[in-house]
Amino acid sequence: MSDIAKREFDALAVDGSNYLTWTTDVEIKLDSMGLDHTIVQPEGGKDERTKPDKAKALHFLRHHLHPDLKSEYMTERDPLVLWQSLKERFSQQRSIVLLRAQQDWITLRFQDFKSVAAYNSALHRIVTKMRLCGQKITDADMIEKTLSTFHPGNIVLQQQYRNSKYTKYSELSEVLSVAEQQNEVLMNNHSVRPTGSMAVPEAHANVAESSRNNKRGRGKGKWKWKRGAIFEGNGKGKPKGRTEPKKEKGDHSREEQGECYRCGAKGHWFRKCRTPRHLVDLYQQSKKGKGQHESHFTTEPEAQERDDMNVDGSGEDVRMDENENNLLDDIDVFGDLQ
Template sequence: MSNLAKLDFVALDISGNNYLLWVLDAEIHLDANGLGETIKEGNTATTQNKAKAMIFLRHHLCEGLKYEYLTVKDPLTLWKNLKERYDHLKTVILPKARFDWLHLRLQDFKSIDDYNSAMFKITTQLELCGEKVSDVDKLEKTYQTFHGSQLLLSQQYRQRGFKRYCELVSCLLVAEQNNDILLKNHQSRPTGTDPFPEVNATKYENRNKGHAGIRGRGRGRGTWNTRNDRKGGPREDPRDGSRDRNIVNFCHRCGGKGHWARTCRAPPHVVDSYHRSLNDNKGKKKVETNFADTNESQPFNYDYLDVSDFFSDPDGRIDHLIGDGSVQASD
């Protein structure tokens, strides 16, 4: 019963859209199981083989077709009935396949793979309908449908004298891949320029120097272990977590952060510009630019201010502030 639950190929649909493929798959599987004679005229197959073939064919029918042919018990009869019912599809598929073959052009596809797939799909439909497409026809179809700007290329492929279509397709696929690589290399950067340097790249190399891979000097250096490495050493210092978060690596070569001078990969012009700015700033005091006075004609001294400078009385008297609280100046 487990074999009945598994389909070897797609079951025949009641619409018959997959009839041509179903017939091909059914013939192949029946021959593989030694039951190919059961669907041929004048066969001498045993009753047991006919029953096996009938079980196989009914198992690969949709539920609607099973009920329609419920009374048929001979595999040859079932095969003929399905052929009479769906064989007219060849007359429907054949005109469309011929039309697709007539208008098939290599220049209409973006890649050789797409063209090759369409080629085999059309030729398979033609062969199922009884029309054979030879390698010569496929080669001529390919040669004659190159783009107009590739006329010389088409002639060069024709002069190579390919005998089989697969040989031409293999050559076209290799040429297409080489062209893609050439275009990627050409578009990576302008012609005559060097590759862009990785200025901010950071590289860490653990050279296994010192205790637990930590380089240090003096007493007590390199004694703290990581969380996963506690063999023979003191326990982990709880202050290391906050200390590592506050440490910022500063490069004294290019002035950047995140790496040391010995691992710096900055280009020479960046390094020269940084050192030139350091030399220009030597001996100069830092100027605060929080306030800018644009009135240079009458400079005002802000260092010596008195309380009277904040009142409106020109004589500097503050009697108007005493009494009822009014702010009128005295005469």
């Protein structure tokens, strides 16, 4: 009894709307249990059903009834009597289901469905209902129904399928399913890249190429270049890695930003100063009077005497000796670094 304690399928509804499917499920299950003879009228008036078999069949039938129906047929003790009572009560469901199935069959069209699978599901559901109600539907009817409801734009395909002369609907259904998948692949390939357009580069191709280039550039030469750029000089205390941009002709923007340590004027450096001596003395005295000193610069008497020797009243530059040139070069470089 434990094998029938759980419901194998839906119970019979109160209005009998699922009577056709319910009777089919009951007959199949009782046949598998060896109890199919319990709901069949005995031949020759001899009842060969045993009491345990009738009890099992009755319990199974009542277990798959709606609770309201179960209470209505509480007095029935014979599975055959219960089966016939339900048949007399809900046998009109066949005519109701048949009318609805026939209406669905008339309105069924292949062009109204988006896929072959959806059309096949609706077609087989309608055909099954009609067959349960006693109306015979053949494969030829199903093939004709399908081909005659093609979209008008597919007239050529419809004629080709007719010329194939299929005898089973399963063959036509298989061909339609394969053609649908092929068309879907074709449309996807077209939508990915329209006609005449260039192929899209492979994703991450540039990243992979740059990583390969970076790997080639790694090694001993990497640190050697850095050491050379940082620590090797060009003869004037400037590293090779810090090259100054080439100044174009007539560009005095850098000189305009500087300030002469000798006269305080802007627009030229110390070694290019052409300011007269008496103006230089006035500038130096004004700085001493204020108690301010030029950063990193000291005026010594010997330097002032050299200035007097190097600059005359006419503003012409007097040649300096080699030691003084080196000193001015060092001061110029130090100013550039600042």
